Amino acid sequence: MRDLVVRAVVPEAPGVVTLRFDEDLGALPGQFxxxxxxxxxxxxxxxxxxxxxxxxxxxxxxxxxxxxxxGDRLSVDGPLGRPFSIEGSSALLVGGGFGVAPxxxxxxxxxxxxxxxxxxxxxxxxxxxxxxxxxxxxxxxxVATEDGSCGxxxxxxCLFSAVSGTYDRAYTCGPERMMAAVRDxxxxxxPLQVSLERYMKCGRxxxxxxxxxxxxVCKDGPVFDAAQxxxxxxxxxxxxxxxxxxx
Amino acid sequence: xxxxxxxxxxxxxxxxxxxxxxSALFARLEKAGMGGIVTKSISLRPTExxxxxxxxxxxxxxxxxxxxPNPGVDAFLEEVGEASLSIPLIISVFGTDAKEVAAMxxxxxxxxxxxxxxxxxxxxxxxxAIGQNPCLVRSVVASAARAATVPVVAKxxxxxxxxxxxxxxxxxxxxxxxxAINTVRGMAIDIxxxxxxxxxxxxxxxxxxxxxxxxxxxxxxxxxIEIPIIGIGGISSGGDVVEYxxxxxxxxxxxxxxxSGGIEQVTAIRDGLDAWCSAxxxxxxxxxxxxxxxx
Numbered sequence: 257m258r259d260l261v262v263r264a265v266v267p268e269a270p271g272v273v274t275l276r277f278d279e280d281l282g283a284l285p286g287q288f289x290x291x292x293x294x295x296x297x298x299x300x301x302x303x304x305x306x307x308x309x310x311x312x313x314x315x316x317x318x319x320x321x322x323x324x325x326x327g328d329r330l331s332v333d334g335p336l337g338r339p340f341s342i343e344g345s346s347a348l349l350v351g352g353g354f355g356v357a358p359x360x361x362x363x364x365x366x367x368x369x370x371x372x373x374x375x376x377x378x379x380x381x382x383x384x385x386x387x388x389x390x391x392x393x394x395x396x397x398x399v400a401t402e403d404g405s406c407g408x409x410x411x412x413x414c415l416f417s418a419v420s421g422t423y424d425r426a427y428t429c430g431p432e433r434m435m436a437a438v439r440d441x442x443x444x445x446x447p448l449q450v451s452l453e454r455y456m457k458c459g460r461x462x463x464x465x466x467x468x469x470x471x472x473v474c475k476d477g478p479v480f481d482a483a484q485x486x487x488x489x490x491x492x493x494x495x496x497x498x499x500x501x502x503x
Numbered sequence: 504x505x506x507x508x509x510x511x512x513x514x515x516x517x518x519x520x521x522x523x524x525x526s527a528l529f530a531r532l533e534k535a536g537m538g539g540i541v542t543k544s545i546s547l548r549p550t551e552x553x554x555x556x557x558x559x560x561x562x563x564x565x566x567x568x569x570x571x572p573n574p575g576v577d578a579f580l581e582e583v584g585e586a587s588l589s590i591p592l593i594i595s596v597f598g599t600d601a602k603e604v605a606a607m608x609x610x611x612x613x614x615x616x617x618x619x620x621x622x623x624x625x626x627x628x629x630x631x632a633i634g635q636n637p638c639l640v641r642s643v644v645a646s647a648a649r650a651a652t653v654p655v656v657a658k659x660x661x662x663x664x665x666x667x668x669x670x671x672x673x674x675x676x677x678x679x680x681x682x683a684i685n686t687v688r689g690m691a692i693d694i695x696x697x698x699x700x701x702x703x704x705x706x707x708x709x710x711x712x713x714x715x716x717x718x719x720x721x722x723x724x725x726x727x728i729e730i731p732i733i734g735i736g737g738i739s740s741g742g743d744v745v746e747y748x749x750x751x752x753x754x755x756x757x758x759x760x761x762x763s764g765g766i767e768q769v770t771a772i773r774d775g776l777d778a779w780c781s782a783x784x785x786x787x788x789x790x791x792x793x794x795x796x797x798x
Contacts, residue, residue, distance in 0.1 A: 257559065257560070257693060257700060259693070259695040259696075290555065290556070292555075292556055292693075292696075292700070293696075294693065294696035294697070294698030295698060297554050297555060297556075297702070298554075298555035298556045298702075299555065329695050329696055330696075331693055331695070331696060331700075333556075333559075333560065456555070457552065457555055457557045457558070457569060457572065458555070458557060458558035458567070458569075458762070459555075459558070460558055460560070460565070460762045460763075461522075461761060461762045461765060461766075462521050462522070462558060462565070462567070462758070462759070462761065462762040463521075463522075463557070463558070463569060463572070464521070464522040464523070464524040464525060464528060464543070465524075465572070467522075467524060467525045467527070467528055469527050470525065470527030470528055470530065470531045472522075475762075475765060486527075494524070495574075496551040496552065496572060497549040497550060497551050497552075497572055497573060497574045497575065497578075498524040498543065498572055498573055498574045499549060499574035499575075499578045500582070
């Protein structure tokens, strides 16, 4: 566990804040930490900066994290897991909802590597949109919302026709069914990496809670090559007891 | 090799509580070189276990208090049904009393090559109470042995004054083997947040730090009982396996090293052990007790 102090709190959208820490953790895009607040709980969170995370108040831990102020303390076990592999000279990033958070960090690193970056973002509505301008610093950004209140109306995959062309790599993070749709839409034409989320008790390859088809999301992932994944991708997960249930 | 009627491919067995939840992981562990598998500890009903933090890295190992999460025996046996293994599957079970443990053993026996009785989890109150009491150990093991149609392994806790007393009770109760040690009670406080790190406040220590404790327990048990001993505690290399075998173990269980080294660590340990044996023209069986018997 590492002890952190909140250095800055940046509001991103209603209910979404970025926390920047007093220490650069040396995280790589795609890696996560097991963030812990005493008396509240611990949960895995992807890094959106090498020294920060972006939090949406959903459950008890994320709610408590998102109400932290400058100077507050928290602890983390991490960075953990396999990061995105940044290769080639052009990248297509596809994010949905809260999955956009780690893609910001990835876009920044791809940009630093001199890659041509294009990002597609899908949200439910205008109020949910975040990191649109942040991501525009690293390349072109296209937005879709389900209700059409911002950008194109529809799911993120409806933006594919706007960015047709060839890319050396594609990366996606968001709701798992969306990522499965992205995989299907790309049809294997571009090497695709996906970032997965599962219930984790340990984050360190011991408990098995995050297992899918023999892979451990905490240790073999959370970033996987789409081609590595088995039938559980987009369809099944394990609950807190370890029982396999539909996603 | 055969240990207490369990036809192991080699002396390396996955310990309970670590990864033993999925048939696909069983297959991956077999491929990595495991000689046998002990599943997560299974109970009659599904158990969620404790909320995170359940695992905390500490100097020399990890502290854990998972709270025995498992999907319950019915769902778990469905999972086992999907496995196709050529190494033995040992189902770990727990229950609150002799009757419940016997019912569990009866239920799982047709699906496995042996059962391991978790009598000793240090962070599940009632269980430790069984494992620390020789009379209860004798009666629970006896009930399990009567219900079992496969060999019964009793897993022992080091959190006792004299582990040989508990080992003898398990032997008298009819255990076919004992495994030792379970984790060593411990805890940690985060001084910055001024709070215990584990959600359960305390838990059990495993990893390299507990190896000398496990070694001493195996050594003492090997002088006190006749049934085979499966050594557990802090093994992360082929040399560590050799050490446990020399002390009196017939096989060993691995757990914490899979977190630090990944599943590939099993291959490194097996290769290290096999290289040792072939360089000295010896066998797993010949190594077992080879130092213990000098005393």
